[in-house]
Amino acid sequence: MEQQVLEQLEQIFSKQNIDKDSFFRELTLQNDGWVTFKKLGMIKRFKTLIEGNVALILAAARLAPAKFQVNDDETAVRADPEAQKAEEEKAAAEVAEAAAVVDDARSDYMDTVNKRSIYAKGFPLTPEPSRDDLMELFKQFGRVLRVKHRREDNKAFKGSVFVEFETPDVASAAAAASLTFKDEPLELMIKREYIDMKAKEKYDGVAWKTPEVNTNKKPRDYFVEFTSDDKQSSGDVKDLLQERHKDMVGRFEFLTAQSGVVQLRHGTTPDQFFATLQDNKLGPLTFILASSEAEHTFIEKQRKNREKGGRGGRGGRGGRGGRGGRGGRGGSRGRGDNKRKNDTDDATVKRAKTDA
Numbered sequence: 001m002e003q004q005v006l007e008q009l010e011q012i013f014s015k016q017n018i019d020k021d022s023f024f025r026e027l028t029l030q031n032d033g034w035v036t037f038k039k040l041g042m043i044k045r046f047k048t049l050i051e052g053n054v055a056l057i058l059a060a061a062r063l064a065p066a067k068f069q070v071n072d073d074e075t076a077v078r079a080d081p082e083a084q085k086a087e088e089e090k091a092a093a094e095v096a097e098a099a100a101v102v103d104d105a106r107s108d109y110m111d112t113v114n115k116r117s118i119y120a121k122g123f124p125l126t127p128e129p130s131r132d133d134l135m136e137l138f139k140q141f142g143r144v145l146r147v148k149h150r151r152e153d154n155k156a157f158k159g160s161v162f163v164e165f166e167t168p169d170v171a172s173a174a175a176a177a178s179l180t181f182k183d184e185p186l187e188l189m190i191k192r193e194y195i196d197m198k199a200k201e202k203y204d205g206v207a208w209k210t211p212e213v214n215t216n217k218k219p220r221d222y223f224v225e226f227t228s229d230d231k232q233s234s235g236d237v238k239d240l241l242q243e244r245h246k247d248m249v250g251r252f253e254f255l256t257a258q259s260g261v262v263q264l265r266h267g268t269t270p271d272q273f274f275a276t277l278q279d280n281k282l283g284p285l286t287f288i289l290a291s292s293e294a295e296h297t298f299i300e301k302q303r304k305n306r307e308k309g310g311r312g313g314r315g316g317r318g319g320r321g322g323r324g325g326r327g328g329r330g331g332s333r334g335r336g337d338n339k340r341k342n343d344t345d346d347a348t349v350k351r352a353k354t355d356a
Helices: 002-011 015-020 022-030 037-041 044-050 054-061 079-116 131-140 168-176 191-202 234-245 270-274 291-310 345-354
Strands: 068-070 076-079 117-121 144-152 157-165 186-192 224-226 249-258 261-262 285-289
Touching: 002 044, 002 054, 015 022, 015 079, 037 044, 037 054, 044 054, 044 068, 054 068, 054 076, 076 079, 079 117, 079 168, 079 270, 117 168, 117 191, 131 144, 131 157, 131 168, 144 291, 157 168, 168 186, 186 191, 224 270, 224 291, 234 249, 249 291, 261 291, 270 285, 270 291
Parallel strands: none
Antiparallel strands: 068 076, 117 157, 117 186, 144 157, 224 261, 224 285, 249 261
């Protein structure tokens, strides 16, 4: 029994719990981290274990003197400050390590994007070429994922664009071509080479290096598209994604009855996602890089879902478990009726304050 109580002590005094359990955090802050056995005994996780015998909490704390301290009159316990500090430092190191892995993956992916993109210069400033004009011009080389007009700080068009293709080979073919737009020749080069050239000009011949990523900033979300030979239900797609990739994928939206777009989570890049697949397939679904149109469609559908009260949710239409996502079942009640109960029985602990 003491071992079970010790496990609960470790959990309730853990940094993870104190960060999310505001009421217990307040208890620890009231008296330099000390919490009386009597107050602990009123908390649900201990109440069902000790059945009023607070001596079991004392015995459990004695099992781990390196983790817990007991006061002189043996009425209260706290996490050992040095052990707590070590736990916080370990947690911070783990967060930093995970962030570094994400940063490396993002940096590698951006380099891949730059290698499959081109810089194209020589377009008229007015009227500037439309997106449709550019798509029509470059689609002869292969699938175009996105085009981006380059602009001055005042939003004026610079006369140049970046064009992202599906593969570096396609980008190389486009960069090597002799293209004109409205009878004017275009200057073309791989975006990676353009970036290196401009960086050396700016930094006096010193090669440019990718700057360190701000680990406090939320990683950008990436997307992938899927297609299927047969019509798929939202439940079918959700089950396929959640079965093996729930840590990588977030929400998804259908583009047609046989295609859709999936939002990747936690900074997961498309390359990382594709590496988990065989021939880019998952069951009946085949995945490809998402185009800017697909991403825009996803964002617009999610926006409309939020306005309607939360139909989208993780797992596409029908949300988490098909009940409307985080907005509540149907969205009208929001979070109010569905608050996650705190582990601490606030009312009983508050009553215990006057008894201790």
